[in-house]
Amino acid sequence: xSGHDHGEDGVSRRKVLExxxxxxxxxxxxxxxxxxxxxGIIDSAQAATAATPGMTFLQISDSHVGFDxxxxxxxxxxxxxxxAKINAMPTxxxxxxxxxxxxxxxxxxxxxxAERIISQSKLDVHYVPGEHDFLDExxxxxxxxxxxxxxGAGWYSFxxxxxxxxxxxxxxxxKAGGLGNLGAEQLAWLEDDLRGKSKSTPxxxxxxxxxxxxxxxxGWGTEDGGRALEYVKGFGSVTVLNGHIHQVMQKVExxxxxxxxxxxxxxxxxxxxxxxxxxxxxxxxxLRAMLGVASVNFKQxxxxxxxxxxxxxx
Amino acid sequence: MKxxxxxxxxxxxxxxxxxxxxxxxxxxxxxxxxxxxxxxAELTVKVGTTVTWTNRDDIPHTVVSAGxxxxxxLDTDDKxxxxxxxxxxxxxxxxxxxxxxxxxxxx
Numbered sequence: 001x002s003g004h005d006h007g008e009d010g011v012s013r014r015k016v017l018e019x020x021x022x023x024x025x026x027x028x029x030x031x032x033x034x035x036x037x038x039x040g041i042i043d044s045a046q047a048a049t050a051a052t053p054g055m056t057f058l059q060i061s062d063s064h065v066g067f068d069x070x071x072x073x074x075x076x077x078x079x080x081x082x083x084a085k086i087n088a089m090p091t092x093x094x095x096x097x098x099x100x101x102x103x104x105x106x107x108x109x110x111x112x113x114a115e116r117i118i119s120q121s122k123l124d125v126h127y128v129p130g131e132h133d134f135l136d137e138x139x140x141x142x143x144x145x146x147x148x149x150x151x152g153a154g155w156y157s158f159x160x161x162x163x164x165x166x167x168x169x170x171x172x173x174x175k176a177g178g179l180g181n182l183g184a185e186q187l188a189w190l191e192d193d194l195r196g197k198s199k200s201t202p203x204x205x206x207x208x209x210x211x212x213x214x215x216x217x218x219g220w221g222t223e224d225g226g227r228a229l230e231y232v233k234g235f236g237s238v239t240v241l242n243g244h245i246h247q248v249m250q251k252v253e254x255x256x257x258x259x260x261x262x263x264x265x266x267x268x269x270x271x272x273x274x275x276x277x278x279x280x281x282x283x284x285x286x287l288r289a290m291l292g293v294a295s296v297n298f299k300q301x302x303x304x305x306x307x308x309x310x311x312x313x314x
Numbered sequence: 315m316k317x318x319x320x321x322x323x324x325x326x327x328x329x330x331x332x333x334x335x336x337x338x339x340x341x342x343x344x345x346x347x348x349x350x351x352x353x354x355a356e357l358t359v360k361v362g363t364t365v366t367w368t369n370r371d372d373i374p375h376t377v378v379s380a381g382x383x384x385x386x387x388l389d390t391d392d393k394x395x396x397x398x399x400x401x402x403x404x405x406x407x408x409x410x411x412x413x414x415x416x417x418x419x420x421x
Contacts, residue, residue: 070372105387174409219411276349279372279373
């Protein structure tokens with residue numbers, strides 16, 4: 001990609017949002033010059049991805065290892081199925097991000113089990129914590145395992161394949177009556193992290209709770225998420241990847257594509273369709289269609305970033 | 315023995331009804347967590363009352379009143395109790411799901 005592309009015609013392209021088609025259990029998004037386009041259902045999407053190699057990474061989320069309630073009595077088992085799905089993908093991903101709630105109750109054994117299964121992917125994994133990963137008395141298990149080299153409660157950035165990745169933490173120091181929270185220290189760090197970056201650098205922000213307001217009545221949003229989005233406003237291509245809500249949801253606003261991934265453990269209801277956002281019990285036969293992983297493909301020369309949601313089954 | 319007048323009878327009945335309530339003043343009061351909601355969301359109790367919260371959700375919650383009390387993480391069916399020894403309004407919330415809020419008014 002080149003800065004020229006973005007500077008000259010990125011804006012006009014961004015004004016066009018084509019074809020927001022939901023197709024069964026999956027939808028493919030590609031981003032060209034910041035314009036998201038829906039290209040088709042999973043099968044054709046996978047074919048397209050396989051045909052033109054680029055940098056592909058995976059997102060898994062909300063594995064809730066230790067969860068054994070009726071919505072899924074074996075969350076470790078479905079995580080294992082997700083990893084098997086990843087290992088069977090035609091394009092080997094460069095790495096994986098996990099957008100939090102690795103465990104259900106932050107027990108050492110839960111972290112150990114999660115690590116044992118996820119490591120079978122043989123991929124580097126970049127984690128951000130969910131609120132379920134900070135529940136141990138001393139709040140140390142997550143930090144000991146995944147906090148090395150991170151700032152504050154665990155935020156950091158790295159570069160891969162020409163994309164700048166930023167992992168944020170919005171699950172600590174939450175205020176009564178509020179939503180997810182980044183806090184002043186992290187926002188200052190973010191502003192500094194982005195300073196001097198070329199505006200043509202594709203940016204991927206990832207965090208557990210959606211950075212955009214999905215449904216405040218259920219706490220699905222981040223109080224100061226708008227501040228973070230201010231800092232990425234000038235960039236041509238911004239992708240925000242979140243978990244927490246255990247379902248695929250997407251929104252496109254100007255240069256920013258928001259996307260939430262499925263859980264590998266249990267589904268949660270669509271906003272407002274149930275008395276609470278708690279685990280949703282579905283028929284056993286439907287469960288695996290509502291769990292899954294996401295793969296994201298970035299093609300350097302075409303400025304494309306495609307998100308493919310793959311359910312465990314169906 | 316004096317004949318029971320209608321008025322006396324009324325007083326006696328009232329006392330009988332009030333007695334258990336009075337005796338229970340400093341006993342347990344319950345707050346349930348169901349569907350990410352504290353129920354009742356607002357509770358008025360006397361000084362000395364112990365309130366017990368029970369999490370009946372499939373998801374862990376906490377009960378936190380800044381500077382006053384803080385439960386451990388409550389998994390399904392876990393309980394947390396706190397005895398209110400001072401009058402006042404105690405606002406509290408779940409630190410994991412901060413849209414969940416409640417209040418104990420202690421008189």
